[in-house]
Amino acid sequence: MQKPTPVTPDAPTLIRTPLLTQQWLDLAFVHWAVEPAVVAGLLPRGTVPDTHDGVTYVGLVAFRMHRVGWLRLPGVPYLGTFPETNVRLYSVDAHGRRGVVFRSMDASRLIPVVMGRLGFRLPYLWSRMTVRSAGDIVTYSSSRRWPGPRGAYSRIAVRAGERIEEPTELEHFLTARWGMHNAFFGSASYLPNDHPRWPLHRADLLTCEENLITAAGLPAPTDAPVSVLYSPGVPVLLGRPSRPAGIPTP
Numbered sequence: 001m002q003k004p005t006p007v008t009p010d011a012p013t014l015i016r017t018p019l020l021t022q023q024w025l026d027l028a029f030v031h032w033a034v035e036p037a038v039v040a041g042l043l044p045r046g047t048v049p050d051t052h053d054g055v056t057y058v059g060l061v062a063f064r065m066h067r068v069g070w071l072r073l074p075g076v077p078y079l080g081t082f083p084e085t086n087v088r089l090y091s092v093d094a095h096g097r098r099g100v101v102f103r104s105m106d107a108s109r110l111i112p113v114v115m116g117r118l119g120f121r122l123p124y125l126w127s128r129m130t131v132r133s134a135g136d137i138v139t140y141s142s143s144r145r146w147p148g149p150r151g152a153y154s155r156i157a158v159r160a161g162e163r164i165e166e167p168t169e170l171e172h173f174l175t176a177r178w179g180m181h182n183a184f185f186g187s188a189s190y191l192p193n194d195h196p197r198w199p200l201h202r203a204d205l206l207t208c209e210e211n212l213i214t215a216a217g218l219p220a221p222t223d224a225p226v227s228v229l230y231s232p233g234v235p236v237l238l239g240r241p242s243r244p245a246g247i248p249t250p
Contacts, residue, residue: 002096004050009167009176015194018237021075023066024195025233026131026138028158030060030205031174032221039089042217043101044188047181050090050098052173057226058218059088059100059174060210062140062156063233064131068112082109083129085142085154087216090173091181097190099179103216106142106154113146120191120241121182125152136160137206138230144215154210160230161202171200174227182241192239203230 005012036049036056043049049056062085067075075081087103105122107113108129116124129142137159144152164171175198180191205228214220 001094004092004096004098007098007169007172007176008178009172009197011178011194013178013192013194015192015237015239017239018071018194019240020068020070020238021072021236022068022080022238023075023233023235025064025066026133027061027063027229027231027233028138028140028156028203029175029227029229029231030062030156030158030208030225031057031227032223033226034058034219038219042103043089043091044181044183046188047091047093047099047101050092050173052170056090057174058213058221059086059090060154060156060208060213061086061088062131062142062154065107066233079109079111082107082112083131083140083142084108085127085129085140085156085212087212087218090177091188093181093188093190097179097181098177099181099190100177101181103218104152104212106144106152106212108142110146127152139207142212149215152212152215154212155207156205156210157207158203158205158228158230161204164200164202164229167198167200170227171229175200175229175231189241191241193236194239195234195236198231198234201230201232203228
């Protein structure tokens with residue numbers, strides 16, 4: 001296994017011919033520390049938990065997906081725009097590529113949910129969702145509809161604070177993730193992404209009522225989150241997935 005690539009605030013590789021374009025807006029990053037052994041069995045074969053100072057993390061990330069588009073075509077205004085809330089883990093593969101693994105991806109548009117499940121084998125779930133802003137407070141809510149478990153829910157509210165001029169190593173580790181690992185015919189594929197450096201803000205967690213984490217097969221958090229961040233968002237390019245050996249898929 002190769003040594004993990006360094007954590008960098010800027011994408012290490014530019015994506016010149018994107019498979020998808022989109023914007024991620026009004027993001028709340030809420031993270032809890034966990035022992036690597038707790039999550040190791042939930043990652044795709046060929047990956048292990050990525051760690052910072054011997055600890056890995058469970059992330060609850062709520063945001064607005066905006067204008068998803070294919071290639072460099074204009075993004076779709078309705079079907080490509082929706083709230084989303086993810087439960088994610090942190091992974092590294094044998095080639096040293098750091099990424100995230102999504103345990104659940106709740107979204108409010110049925111057609112993108114079905115396309116994500118069938119086309120990319122991602123754990124998309126159809127939910128009733130809202131994102132509301134009032135001054136510096138952003139509230140995210142979700143209630144799962146299909147395929148279940150029905151009633152899995154979240155309600156998160158954060159108050160965005162001052163801009164972080166110099167994020168810590170941990171803040172970079174949790175947000176500067178330049179790819180996604182996903183199960184692909186029994187092994188892990190890797191889908192790279194490219195976007196500008198995150199504009200990050202300190203945030204206060206005002207409300208966090210949820211059972212998405214346990215619905216995703218993880219223990220319920222017992223302590224306060226170790227990191228709460230807010231970002232107004234970034235435009236994103238997604239590249240073509242590659243197989244574990246790094247060979248592009250046909």
